[in-house]
Amino acid sequence: MADYKIKVWRQSPLGIGPGGGEGPGGKEGKFETYTINNIDSDLSFLEMLDILNQQLLQENNIPIAFDHDCREGICGACSLVINGVPHGPESSTTTCQLYMRHFEHNSTIIVEPFRAKAFPVIQDLVVDRSAFDRIMQAGGYISVHTGAATDANTVLIAKQSADDAFTAATCIGCGACVAACKNASAMLFVAAKTSQLGLLPQGQPEKTNRTLKMVQQMQLEGFGNCSNHYECEAACPKNIPASYIAQLNKDFLISSFTNKEFECQNDNCYES
Amino acid sequence: MKHLSQFIFSPIGSKIIMALAGTMIFLFLIGHVLGNLLIFNGSDSLNTYAHWLQNNPLLWVFRLTMLGLLSLHIFIALRLYIQNKYARPISYQVDKDIQLGFSEKTMIVSGLLIFIFIIFHIGHLTLGWLPTTSLAIDNNIKMVNVYENIVNGFQVSWVALFYIVSMLIIGLHLHHSLKSLFQTLGFHNHNLHWLVYRLTPIMIAVLVLAFISIPAAVLMGWIQ
Numbered sequence: 001m002a003d004y005k006i007k008v009w010r011q012s013p014l015g016i017g018p019g020g021g022e023g024p025g026g027k028e029g030k031f032e033t034y035t036i037n038n039i040d041s042d043l044s045f046l047e048m049l050d051i052l053n054q055q056l057l058q059e060n061n062i063p064i065a066f067d068h069d070c071r072e073g074i075c076g077a078c079s080l081v082i083n084g085v086p087h088g089p090e091s092s093t094t095t096c097q098l099y100m101r102h103f104e105h106n107s108t109i110i111v112e113p114f115r116a117k118a119f120p121v122i123q124d125l126v127v128d129r130s131a132f133d134r135i136m137q138a139g140g141y142i143s144v145h146t147g148a149a150t151d152a153n154t155v156l157i158a159k160q161s162a163d164d165a166f167t168a169a170t171c172i173g174c175g176a177c178v179a180a181c182k183n184a185s186a187m188l189f190v191a192a193k194t195s196q197l198g199l200l201p202q203g204q205p206e207k208t209n210r211t212l213k214m215v216q217q218m219q220l221e222g223f224g225n226c227s228n229h230y231e232c233e234a235a236c237p238k239n240i241p242a243s244y245i246a247q248l249n250k251d252f253l254i255s256s257f258t259n260k261e262f263e264c265q266n267d268n269c270y271e272s
Numbered sequence: 273m274k275h276l277s278q279f280i281f282s283p284i285g286s287k288i289i290m291a292l293a294g295t296m297i298f299l300f301l302i303g304h305v306l307g308n309l310l311i312f313n314g315s316d317s318l319n320t321y322a323h324w325l326q327n328n329p330l331l332w333v334f335r336l337t338m339l340g341l342l343s344l345h346i347f348i349a350l351r352l353y354i355q356n357k358y359a360r361p362i363s364y365q366v367d368k369d370i371q372l373g374f375s376e377k378t379m380i381v382s383g384l385l386i387f388i389f390i391i392f393h394i395g396h397l398t399l400g401w402l403p404t405t406s407l408a409i410d411n412n413i414k415m416v417n418v419y420e421n422i423v424n425g426f427q428v429s430w431v432a433l434f435y436i437v438s439m440l441i442i443g444l445h446l447h448h449s450l451k452s453l454f455q456t457l458g459f460h461n462h463n464l465h466w467l468v469y470r471l472t473p474i475m476i477a478v479l480v481l482a483f484i485s486i487p488a489a490v491l492m493g494w495i496q
């Protein structure tokens with residue numbers, strides 16, 4: 001059993017809270033510190049927040065909003081920057097799979113939302129990550145005919161390509177790469193999503209268009225550029241290596257000079 | 273043409289161009305240091321070489337190309353830097369580096385310091401801003417005595433130290449640049465790891481030490 005001080009970001013960007021008032025943290029947001037006692041070391045970080053929220057409710061306060069869904073490390077809904085690291089201090093771990101035994105008794109834990117212009121705060125620790133959805137809509141798919149599915153293994157795929165595509169496909173789209181990057185760049189996400197299709201035969205017909213469109217959308221959403229710092233790779237709960245970014249760089253270079261179809265929506269492709 | 277301009281302003285394209293411009297400057301540095309090392313072969317070698325360079329018809333083509341590449345490199349770097357700052361308007365309360373190295377973190381600062389050095393360096397030896405540099409034709413050898421300018425210049429200890437520190441900063445800048453180059457151009461083959469992580473640091477060390485050897489040798493009195 002351990003006690004903690006939880007210093008957490010509270011913000012109500014709309015300036016309205018339940019039951020009137022301007023909502024916790026106000027429009028601009030600020031840190032609040034709460035004390036929480038008798039926490040079992042086998043509780044997950046999110047369970048600890050659940051208990052804290054219960055405590056807040058009993059004290060007639062508004063609970064802290066945070067994102068979560070599967071709580072088993074596969075959906076990418078949970079987020080949080082804990083003591084300066086997205087998904088907390090344990091590597092290859094999502095926040096929902098992070099346990100309180102990793103935090104010292106009586107320590108102060110600082111919890112912040114993912115910070116990026118492209119990820120505006122909705123409430124407290126919940127940020128709007130729909131920019132990722134729009135990047136996917138821009139080209140993160142393959143077009144196939146409907147009807148009966150073809151037999152398995154009619155298209156042969158080299159083991160290495162299948163493995164590489166699979167590694168890329170383990171991206172759960174949580175946004176930790178953006179949160180960890182000093183430039184709030186989404187390159188690792190985009191690289192994983194272009195590679196999981198671009199490395200397979202089924203992804204070839206739309207490859208150059210996909211690459212150009214997804215990179216364009218990334219820029220229009222206001223993410224930063226890659227400085228090859230590889231903080232994304234270190235923060236990624238799925239250990240996706242930054243070499244996929246090199247793959248994206250190469251694909252982008254080739255696509256830029258071979259694609260004849262891609263047209264920008266406005267005069268300047270990359271400024272909204 | 274439209275494709276080219278789209279490419280230049282894209283987040284990845286601009287980095288590729290910055291990387292290529294930087295690479296050209298790096299190749300120039302290798303040529304530069306090889307020429308410099310002639311100083312150890314005595315004043316005649318260096319002076320004749322410098323004379324040949326100064327009277328080369330391609331001198332200005334070369335100088336303008338280097339100026340263009342440098343401006344492009346700096347312009348893109350600053351543009352990316354500003355965009356990156358905009359991408360995170362509110363910074364973290366705890367801003368922790370998970371694995372970020374010193375060289376990576378200080379690229380913009382080392383870049384600016386190198387820029388200041390370049391201006392000083394051109395002012396010092398090419399434009400003769402310092403009293404130790406004489407651009408007049410030496411009557412004995414019928415050309416500018418570059419050898420003497422260098423030796424006299426580096427005998428002033430703050431000048432020599434400034435050069436030495438600047439060379440170390442260039443090494444710091446190159447440390448991240450050369451690793452980045454492969455990533456930006458899309459090489460990520462495992463076989464290249466050896467080249468990127470073992471060979472490039474050695475190359476940088478040799479380059480920096482070769483540059484430093486000259487002010488150091490003058491300071492120690494080995495070259496007079």
Ligand code: FES
Binds near residue numbers: 069070073076094
């Ligand atoms: S809640 Fe699904 S990954 Fe954490």
